[in-house]
Amino acid sequence: xxxxxxxxxxxxxxxxxxxxxxxxxxxxxxxxxxxxxxxxxxxxxxxxxxxxxxxxxxxxxxxxxxxxxxxxxxxxxxxxxxxxxxxxxxxxxxxxxxxxxxxxxxxxxxxxxxxxxxxxxxxxxxxxxxxxxxxxxxxxxxxxxxxxxxxxxxxxxxxxxxxxxxxxxxxxxxxxxxxxxxxxxxxxxxxxxxxxxxxxxxxxxxxxxxxxxxxxxxxxxxxxxxxxxxxxxxxxxxxxxxxxxxxxxxxxxxxxxxxxxxxxxxxxxxxxxxxxxxxxxxxxxxxxxxxxxxxxxxxxxxxxxxxxxxxxxxxxxxxxxxxxxxxxxxxxxxxxxxxxxxxxxxxxxxxxx
Amino acid sequence: xxxxxxxxxxxxxxxxxxxxxxxxxxxxxxxxxxxxxxxxxxxxxxxxxxxxxxxxxxxxxxxxxxxxxxxxxxxxxxxxxxxxxxxxxxxxxxxxxxxxxxxxxxxxxxxxxxxxxxxxxxxxxxxxxxxxxxxxxxxxxxxxxxxxxxxxxxxxxxxxxxxxxxxxxxxxxxxxxxxxxxxxxxxxxxxxxxxxxxxxxxxxxxxxxxxxxxxxxxxxxxxxxxxxxxxxxxxxxxxxxxxxxxxxxxxxxxxxxxxxxxxxxxxxxxxxxxxxxxxxxxxxxxxxxxxxxxxxxxxxxxxxxxxxxxxxxxxxxxxxxxxxxxxxxxxxxxxxxxxxxxxxxxxxxxxxxxxxxxxxxxxxxxxxxxxxxxxxxxxxxxxxxxxxxxxxxxxxxxxxxxxxxxxxxxxxxxxxxxxxxxxxxxxxxxxxxxxxxxxxxxxxxxxxxxxxxxxxxxxxxxxxxxxxxxxxxxxxxxxxxxxxxxxxx
Ligand SMILES: Cc1cc2nc3c(=O)[nH]c(=O)nc-3n(C[C@H](O)[C@H](O)[C@H](O)COP(=O)(O)OP(=O)(O)OC[C@H]3O[C@@H](n4cnc5c(N)ncnc54)[C@H](O)[C@@H]3O)c2cc1C
Numbered sequence: 001x002x003x004x005x006x007x008x009x010x011x012x013x014x015x016x017x018x019x020x021x022x023x024x025x026x027x028x029x030x031x032x033x034x035x036x037x038x039x040x041x042x043x044x045x046x047x048x049x050x051x052x053x054x055x056x057x058x059x060x061x062x063x064x065x066x067x068x069x070x071x072x073x074x075x076x077x078x079x080x081x082x083x084x085x086x087x088x089x090x091x092x093x094x095x096x097x098x099x100x101x102x103x104x105x106x107x108x109x110x111x112x113x114x115x116x117x118x119x120x121x122x123x124x125x126x127x128x129x130x131x132x133x134x135x136x137x138x139x140x141x142x143x144x145x146x147x148x149x150x151x152x153x154x155x156x157x158x159x160x161x162x163x164x165x166x167x168x169x170x171x172x173x174x175x176x177x178x179x180x181x182x183x184x185x186x187x188x189x190x191x192x193x194x195x196x197x198x199x200x201x202x203x204x205x206x207x208x209x210x211x212x213x214x215x216x217x218x219x220x221x222x223x224x225x226x227x228x229x230x231x232x233x234x235x236x237x238x239x240x241x242x243x244x245x246x247x248x249x250x251x252x253x254x255x256x257x258x259x260x261x262x263x264x265x266x267x268x269x270x271x272x273x274x275x276x277x278x279x280x281x282x283x284x285x286x287x288x289x290x291x292x293x294x295x296x297x298x299x300x301x302x303x304x305x306x307x308x309x310x311x312x313x314x315x316x317x318x319x320x321x322x323x324x325x326x327x328x329x330x331x332x333x334x335x336x337x338x339x340x341x342x343x344x345x346x347x348x349x350x351x352x353x
Numbered sequence: 354x355x356x357x358x359x360x361x362x363x364x365x366x367x368x369x370x371x372x373x374x375x376x377x378x379x380x381x382x383x384x385x386x387x388x389x390x391x392x393x394x395x396x397x398x399x400x401x402x403x404x405x406x407x408x409x410x411x412x413x414x415x416x417x418x419x420x421x422x423x424x425x426x427x428x429x430x431x432x433x434x435x436x437x438x439x440x441x442x443x444x445x446x447x448x449x450x451x452x453x454x455x456x457x458x459x460x461x462x463x464x465x466x467x468x469x470x471x472x473x474x475x476x477x478x479x480x481x482x483x484x485x486x487x488x489x490x491x492x493x494x495x496x497x498x499x500x501x502x503x504x505x506x507x508x509x510x511x512x513x514x515x516x517x518x519x520x521x522x523x524x525x526x527x528x529x530x531x532x533x534x535x536x537x538x539x540x541x542x543x544x545x546x547x548x549x550x551x552x553x554x555x556x557x558x559x560x561x562x563x564x565x566x567x568x569x570x571x572x573x574x575x576x577x578x579x580x581x582x583x584x585x586x587x588x589x590x591x592x593x594x595x596x597x598x599x600x601x602x603x604x605x606x607x608x609x610x611x612x613x614x615x616x617x618x619x620x621x622x623x624x625x626x627x628x629x630x631x632x633x634x635x636x637x638x639x640x641x642x643x644x645x646x647x648x649x650x651x652x653x654x655x656x657x658x659x660x661x662x663x664x665x666x667x668x669x670x671x672x673x674x675x676x677x678x679x680x681x682x683x684x685x686x687x688x689x690x691x692x693x694x695x696x697x698x699x700x701x702x703x704x705x706x707x708x709x710x711x712x713x714x715x716x717x718x719x720x721x722x723x724x725x726x727x728x729x730x731x732x733x734x735x736x737x738x739x740x741x742x743x744x745x746x747x748x749x750x751x752x753x754x755x756x757x758x759x760x761x762x763x764x765x766x767x768x769x770x771x772x773x774x775x776x777x778x779x780x781x782x783x784x785x786x787x788x789x790x791x792x793x794x795x796x797x798x799x800x801x802x803x804x805x806x807x808x809x810x811x812x813x814x815x816x817x818x819x820x821x822x823x824x825x826x827x828x829x830x831x832x833x834x835x836x837x838x839x840x841x842x
Contacts, residue, residue: 057603058710058741080609103551116556117528130799138708139740140525140780142514142563143788143795144804144823149527149559153551170609192469196492198583198649221652262549266470283550304532304548320553326543331555333810337803349554 001050003064005123005131005162011043012160012343013129021343024101024156026066027093034102034308035155035348037315045097045160051075052163053137060120060137062165065097072096076168084112084169088246097161103153106245107203107214110195110265110281112169116152123163124151127339137165150334156345157353158338172202172216176226177237180211184269187211188282192266195281199225203241206278207251214241244279251276254288257313259296261285263305273299286310297321318351328352366451367429369408375429376411379421384459386410395454398441399501402703402751402761403786407434407448412456416534416542416572419455423540423570426453426816433538434818435566437477437509440501442704443785445513445565445821452819457508460572463487471578472531472548477508477571481515484576493578496523499781500689508571514563516781518614518688519645521739523579525781527562534573535561538812548575560807565783565822568811585613585647586657587684590669591638595619596715598640601667602738603711605644608663610656614645615739616688619718622695622733622746626687629694634687635671642669642738643688645681688735692746695733699748702733703760707771708742708780720770721745728763730756742780743771769794784822792824 015022023040025031048066056079063072069083070092076082086106087099094104100122105114121135124147135141135148151161182190187206191213194201200217213229214237215222226233234240243249252258261275265282269275273296275285283305287296296307301321309319322328335342335353347353369387376385386392387409397404408431413419426433432452439446448454460476463484467473468491475484481502485494498517499505505515511533516525523529532546546558561568592598598617605612618626618634618641627634634641642664646656657674664672675681687694696702709717718734725732735744745767749760768778768791778784778791792801804823808815815825 055710055712057607058712059606060710103556109550113524113528114551116551116559117524126803132800132803133797134800136708136775136777138710138776138780140516140520140708140737140742141777142781142783143777143779143792144784144800145568145807146514146527146559146563147803147807150556152559153554153556158555169611170606173609189469192471196468196471196580198580200649200652217648218652218655220655221649224651225649262547262551264470264472264548266467267548280550300549306547306549306553308553323554324543326537326541327545327554327557330537330543330557330811334555334560334807337806337810353554 002047003050004045004048005125008043008045008048008160008162009125009129009131012125012127015343016128016341019341019343021346023348024160024345026095026098027068027090029090029093030098030102030104033311036319036351038345038348043160048162056081058137059168060165061168062137062163063096064163065095065161067096068092069094069096069099080171081168082171083166085109085115085118086112086245087115090246096164100152100164101154101156101161107205107241107279110283111202114152116149118167119148119152119164120167121165122148122151122161124159125162126159127341127344131162135165139167155348157335157349159344174219174222175214175216175238176222177234177240178213178215178226178229178231179234180231181209182206182211183209184275184278188266188269188278191281194229204281205244207249212240251286251288255312256288257290257309258311259287259291259307260310261287261296261300261305261307263300263303267303267305270299293318293321320350322350322352367431372408372429372431372453375425376409376422379425380411380413380418384412384414384418386412395436395439395448395456398439398444398446400442400444400787402757403444403447405448405450407450407452407454410454410456412459414459416460419457419570419572420536420540420542422453422455423536423538427539430814430816432816432819435508435512435570437506437512438480438504440505441509441513441785442706442782443779443787445783445785445818447786449819455570457506464573466491468493472575473578474573474575475507476573478506481505481507481510488578489581492581494581495576496529496579497526500692507574507576511562511571511574512564512566513781513783516737516742518616518737520737521615522611522613527559529577530558530562530574531577532575533558533561533571535569536572537569538814538817546575563783565785566818567808567822568817582647583649584653585645585681586653587675587681588644588646588657588660588664589673589684590642590664591635591671592640592642592668593638593670595640595718597668598642599711599714601642601664601669604663604667605660608659610646610659612644612656612660612739613647614643616643617641617736617738618688618691619734621731622691622735625694625698625733626691629690629697630683630687632683632687633673638670643684691735695746695748698733699731699750701749701751703747703749703764704782705745705747705764705767706742706779706782707768707776708740709771709774709776711738711741713774713776714738714743717743717770717774721767724763724766728759730760730763737780741776765791786821789821789824
């Protein structure tokens, strides 16, 4: 429980005065993931920890950005609540700030929302070293632009997140997992059909020739749907989803580059880009191999989505597709507004940002 | 009612005739409204105490026309105010006296429905309810359901990040849209978001949502659709005190139940709604809770039983569970028509929109009732209790200028109170022109300056809905150029 925000703000204003770019680091669990390589002096936000406010009946938790997710989960667990977006804890190293900055969400994402969706408010230190306060601790707030959610996925390039308020949810009373032998094409169709019916479906993925569906909610509802849908019940279902959430299934291991396609949930599987794993009811697909970003992007874009190099490969090159010129201009201007001297994680998201 | 004092022109305004000629070259005659009398319907949104006439009103029929209009206004530096259905409650789409009112109501097509992917692409002028109607035969619907859903447009919903009674479980507009087609102030077309659940780079979708027409014009929306629940049931309970009802709300949440909707009304609102809808509301109760649970039959049966038991345990003086669909609709009818129902009690009502931590509800309602006595104005309270969004409806007579001032001051006090207890000045209606002054309760100068920089990143000349949403810094030349009505000092 330490508040290091004043110290962090000073470090940033000093760096700004010296025009010294910094790489913001907390647990370091995602340093090699998602972004481009950033060889810069480190601004360590690690010791900036602590749950500062939590009222279970408000469904809101506030914590400093360096707080490990594992610690937050433990606090929630006591009240039978949880982080509904199921972010990876990465062996206890993942922090709340890093998770929101990278917008990391697990298998429940299509139903429970993403890290971004659950953010209610933030305290942020901008590139001038000013500690700013946006959003709040209430569920609904439309005063001013949504600067809080804008931080999700910005990977620290718009500011150092100092504190975050999040919506949390009750744990499900009961869960079970159904398994079906199926190829990828049929699985995509099947999971989307199921998602179109009223049901307690809370996760749907395809891996190794099997479709896996998780049902959670009131026990009677879960059992009833399970009976109606048939399929085999997976004995260690909870372990499977935990391993998927933590990205420790074998499909995530190995030296080859790991690619992520974020696309329409029903997008066709194309032969030259067959996913090894399909999650998020079809909307997130994982591929391993030495692909070109351009090639995969074409596939993803055809289904209105995007490809990115999640881990491995050449991290000095761009790891996500560059958007149209208007979007580039808007993003550069936003960066300028938050970090006029360009000292916060420059190049982490894109070479031009 | 109150006409604005004549604006001070420190930037030379564009001659109306020059603008008209340019627009006539790109729009059919039927799309331009230049007569004052025909412009009247556009002079305000649903917050009618703020009115203004624009130079011209245009109602383009396709995206290309909108683009042409924007290019012309950009070139001539004419302010542009977007308008959907005009149901807003913060004077967000009130015209600018030296600007163009850009009505998007004729862009009203559902472009594409993808039932398997559960998405729909729609034009901004499609009404909220029309989306659900268009997809109902697929067993799907669009989640956010503002009480104005028959009329309000999806473009307006995006611009305000609108909520509704079902947002506790299903989220706000920002959680239920995937992509937007946006035109920048210069008329450039840009896609924001994607068909996937996230998009690389900055989350411009989050930024655009709730931006009140200040950052760009939304010309297409891709919405996510939800499967229609198998059943829904409403549990209605009357309570002898507001505190007991507030505690019951906390108890439902603490029991791990997330209802689809959880609404509270106070005595005056209950009575007005009952007189209007004859829904069987308990007139003698000090507070009423309406709790809806939905999903599969089994889920609903299990939750509904738990909620009913909890309400009794928490001291409910009456509990009614909806018998069937018709009965459920009737129970909601009172709540959904609460605004017009309360509106019958006085010539006018002024709707506030603060959000507060749920635990503060009885304290806040107590203070509001003290203020009500002080100001000599009655107030009825309607509350999205599940997510803490409070709508006090202040009753007044708009034909009495002094009463209008009192109502405004009373409203301002309520917003200050909301911030003081840890909440915010607006949960879903937006800042618009109405709450500009309160922005400095919510934000400090550094935050306001950053909001202003974000505005400038999208609209450097400050031509999109200028003088609304975020205060323009007084040091700016643009501030001095604002019509007096838009100044917030
Ligand atoms: C009786 C009543 C009940 C209501 N209940 C609710 C409720 O439950 N929940 C809730 O959230 N709101 C509610 N509202 C408020 C209002 O209906 C919403 O704010 C709605 O989203 C406004 O939509 P509109 O189309 O009428 O927008 P308008 O009022 O026309 O405009 C609203 C704002 O959006 C901008 N805008 C409109 N279209 C576009 C576009 N295409 N691109 C860019 N900017 C645009 C305008 O410039 C303006 O700033 C209620 C209003 C009334 C009168």
